[in-house]
Amino acid sequence: MTPEWYTASAPGKFVVLGEHSVVYGKPAVVLATNRRITCSVRRSHRNSINGFYLDFSKQPHINYLTRDTSYCLDILTTSEVPSGAGMGSSAALSAAVAMALDAERGGGLDERGFVEEAYNAELSAQGTGSPMDASACVHGGGVAINIPDEPNELWTISRGNRTWRVTDIDVPELSFVIGNTGVKAPTGPQVDKVRRYFSRNGFAGEIIEEMGSVTLEGFKALKRGDSELLGRLMTNDHKLLSILGVSCKELNKLVNAALPYSYGAKLTGSGGGGCMVALTDSPEKVAEVIKSRGGTPYIMKSGVPGLRMELNPASGTPMEIPTDEA
Numbered sequence: 001m002t003p004e005w006y007t008a009s010a011p012g013k014f015v016v017l018g019e020h021s022v023v024y025g026k027p028a029v030v031l032a033t034n035r036r037i038t039c040s041v042r043r044s045h046r047n048s049i050n051g052f053y054l055d056f057s058k059q060p061h062i063n064y065l066t067r068d069t070s071y072c073l074d075i076l077t078t079s080e081v082p083s084g085a086g087m088g089s090s091a092a093l094s095a096a097v098a099m100a101l102d103a104e105r106g107g108g109l110d111e112r113g114f115v116e117e118a119y120n121a122e123l124s125a126q127g128t129g130s131p132m133d134a135s136a137c138v139h140g141g142g143v144a145i146n147i148p149d150e151p152n153e154l155w156t157i158s159r160g161n162r163t164w165r166v167t168d169i170d171v172p173e174l175s176f177v178i179g180n181t182g183v184k185a186p187t188g189p190q191v192d193k194v195r196r197y198f199s200r201n202g203f204a205g206e207i208i209e210e211m212g213s214v215t216l217e218g219f220k221a222l223k224r225g226d227s228e229l230l231g232r233l234m235t236n237d238h239k240l241l242s243i244l245g246v247s248c249k250e251l252n253k254l255v256n257a258a259l260p261y262s263y264g265a266k267l268t269g270s271g272g273g274g275c276m277v278a279l280t281d282s283p284e285k286v287a288e289v290i291k292s293r294g295g296t297p298y299i300m301k302s303g304v305p306g307l308r309m310e311l312n313p314a315s316g317t318p319m320e321i322p323t324d325e326a
């Protein structure tokens with residue numbers, strides 16, 4: 001009998017406020033996107049990925065996730081989430097592989113278990129970071145991290161001396177446009193860059209504190225639906241991220257192009273390339289200006305489902321598998 005396929009999908013994500021400072025335990029707000037990664041697994045007589053030989057040394061996420069698997073697997077992946085672009089491709093891939101594998105083994109993991117699997121897979125690939133991306137890609141909708149007194153706790157995750165309390169948030173009726181610079185920028189080096197700055201320079205610590213305050217204020221504005229204030233705070237956050245050295249000229253070009261038609265705009269994810277996001281009432285116009293400056297726009301639909309099983313094996317354009325990517 002031909003072994004059965006088990007298929008799962010997970011959404012990508014974008015950070016409204018709080019990337020990088022969240023690594024230091026500061027607050028963050030992140031929404032899942034309507035672009036998803038789908039992954040299928042089945043038992044096989046050899047290891048393959050998208051029809052090719054699966055070299056585990058080149059696939060650190062999959063290497064981690066299959067650590068207890070004693071038989072060979074065929075894996076299929078397709079993606080609508082650009083890789084290396086700050087949209088959570090590695091967390092979404094890890095979550096989808098974890099769920100498909102869990103189903104193949106008869107099930108047992110809950111939402112928190114999938115977050116741990118996806119987060120550990122990311123840590124094994126990039127060595128550093130917070131459980132923010134994994135939480136958003138598994139849970140879907142929107143999540144907030146380390147917002148004091150916020151109800152609806154989903155889980156709390158600790159590593160070393162850092163703790164991240166993750167809460168479910170009502171996804172706001174706001175319109176966001178993402179602009180992809182097309183410059184690939186893995187997460188690990190950007191997080192390391194900030195860490196080096198932080199360990200050498202007290203000023204970096206002050207910037208991270210300020211980012212925490214901006215995010216808290218932004219979270220309150222988001223809850224009230226105050227786009228004017230939220231947008232201003234997003235643009236402030238972009239300036240603070242730029243001082244930390246994680247913006248680049250391509251990101252600044254798209255942020256500046258979007259700003260005249262937006263409440264605010266900033267890089268989203270780990271930076272150094274990848275994507276920016278704008279909060280706007282004119283998504284078509286912002287998409288047009290992003291395109292005219294050489295970026296790829298994605299108009300975001302929020303309130304999307306998180307990690308879930310799918311009925312059919314993944315089909316479509318095979319995904320370029322991230323090795324260490326946002």
Ligand code: MEV
Nearest residue numbers: 019020129130132269270
């Ligand atoms: C990457 O999407 C977000 C960072 O804050 C890293 C992390 O939280 O793991 C830069």
